[in-house]
Amino acid sequence: xxxxAAKVETAIAELAAAFxxxxxxxxxxxxxVKLGIKEDIYAQSAVSRxxxxxxxxxxxxxxxxxxxxxxxxxxxxxxxxxxxxxxxTEARHATERLAAAKRASKVASTSTIxxxxxxxxPPAASATPKASNISNRTVATEPTTPGQKRLSLxxxxxxxxxxxxxx
Numbered sequence: 001x002x003x004x005a006a007k008v009e010t011a012i013a014e015l016a017a018a019f020x021x022x023x024x025x026x027x028x029x030x031x032x033v034k035l036g037i038k039e040d041i042y043a044q045s046a047v048s049r050x051x052x053x054x055x056x057x058x059x060x061x062x063x064x065x066x067x068x069x070x071x072x073x074x075x076x077x078x079x080x081x082x083x084x085x086x087x088x089t090e091a092r093h094a095t096e097r098l099a100a101a102k103r104a105s106k107v108a109s110t111s112t113i114x115x116x117x118x119x120x121x122p123p124a125a126s127a128t129p130k131a132s133n134i135s136n137r138t139v140a141t142e143p144t145t146p147g148q149k150r151l152s153l154x155x156x157x158x159x160x161x162x163x164x165x166x167x
Contacts, residue, residue, distance in 0.1 A: 011055035014047055021080025027064040032075045034083035044078065063101060069094035 018025040020043070022033050036139060041052050069090035077083040086094075095098070151159075 007051070008020045008054050008058045011047060011051040012059055013050070015041070015045075015055055018045060018047075019078045022078050023059065027062075030062070030068050031066040032065070032069050032073050032086050032165070033060070034075050036079045037078065040078050047099050061097065063098065065102075066094040 012023070013025060016025050022031075022037070023031055038056055041047075041056075044047060045052065047055075069086050069091055071086055071088045073091075074082045074084040075084045075086065110136060
């Protein structure tokens, strides 16, 4: 998970802690929130406006939120009280966003598979690889399975240390 994604997840967790009646970290309990809830949060929270906006953008564009946004679903305010319902237009928009996310996920996994199949196998056990082999090699930039996070250098170093410790 990237640093900015971690910050957004932290901000969502802060919103869930401050307003448990409106926000949750449990995907099965996600409910649509009141239109204009951002202004209410600004008035009642010490979290920066930028972090609140990023957290709401992520939360309201999540697959779970979009699935919960069915026509007639009750919207909640910060206290958990009903504050309107999801209209047919809003529900249609949520359905379109879900379909677009599904298509994007399918395209990303297809391009990753194609990109991975183009990679060369590494040179056979030579002490120093030739520079030409390294520069010609195609490197996959996306995880091979959807939802899998890309490993950072720190993750790779920890994995190497764990393997050495197991020897």
